[in-house]
Amino acid sequence: MILDLLRKRFSVRRFRDQPVPDDVLHEILDAGRLSPSGGNEQPWLFGVVTDPALIAQIAEAARGQMWIAKAPLLIVLCVTIVTDERGGRDIQVHRYPEYADIITQMDKGLYSALNQEEHQTKIAGAHMALAALERGVGSCWVSRFEVRRVAELLHLPEGTIPAEILVLGYPEEVRKPAGKKSLDEVVFDNTFE
Ligand SMILES: Cc1cc2nc3c(=O)[nH]c(=O)nc-3n(C[C@H](O)[C@H](O)[C@H](O)COP(=O)(O)O)c2cc1C
Structure with a gap:
């Protein structure tokens, strides 16, 4: 049961010196491939990084989070920026009509960078x-990294941005999961008040 696994889940930052086998990696990637995305655009590329030297460089670009360097596998979730004339701005204009003018006039590069979240790589990553x-491989999300530097390290094409890094490997230890809010604290019925 997925819920049983989730109740035991914790972010893994210490890994055994053991590679993730190809068949397991294939399953992990396929789970991402099958994810939903707005308009079924699937605007993503999944960078599989196993080269220890490259992993170490990415760790440095992640504000020196050197625990990443000991992981056997990174999947860099990259977003391909919408290339139509309006760069997908209509979505945000609909969501935030009160900021329509600012959104419409914002510099294209800045808009693309800030809007990467809209492309839902988080669902694929989740x-x-x-x-x-399910296959005993632990993970930790990393979003604190220098986007341009990681893009350079991976030789990403123009218009593709690394949005998140999923750090993966077999956990070295079993930890108590982090405390979570109770359902009472986070659920409301129909209206909040
Ligand atoms: C979007 C996102 C970004 C994160 N970025 C980092 C990060 O850069 N470095 C890190 O060590 N952990 C990062 N984390 C992991 C969180 O710190 C962790 O999920 C949180 O403390 C809850 O712990 P748990 O995952 O064990 O339940 C990130 C998590 C998420 C969801």
Whole structure:
């Protein structure tokens, strides 16, 4: 049961010196591939990084989070920026009509960078983390990194941005999961008040 696994899940930052086998990696990637996305655009590329030297460089670009360097596998969730004339701005204009003028006039590069969240790589990453969990592979999200530097390290094409890094491997230790809010604290029925 997925819920049983989720109740035991914790972010893994210490890994055994053991590679993730190809068949498990394939399952993890396929779980990402099958994810939903707005308009079924699937605007993503999944960078599989296993070269220890490259992993170490990415760790440095992640504000020196050197625990990443000991992981056997990174999946870099990259977003391909919408290339139509309006760069997908209509979505945000609909969501935030009160900021329509600012959104419409914002510099294209800045807008693309800030809007990367809209492309939902988090769903693909969450599916991957679940598929990994089912096969005993732990993971930790990393979003604190220098986007341009990681893009350079991976030789990403123009218009593709690394949005998140999923750090994966077999956990070295079993930890108590982090405390979570109770359902009472986070659920409301129909209206908040
Ligand atoms: C979007 C996102 C970004 C994160 N970025 C980092 C990060 O850069 N470095 C890190 O060590 N952990 C990162 N984390 C992991 C969180 O710190 C962790 O999920 C949180 O403390 C809850 O712990 P748990 O995952 O064990 O439940 C990130 C998590 C999410 C969801």
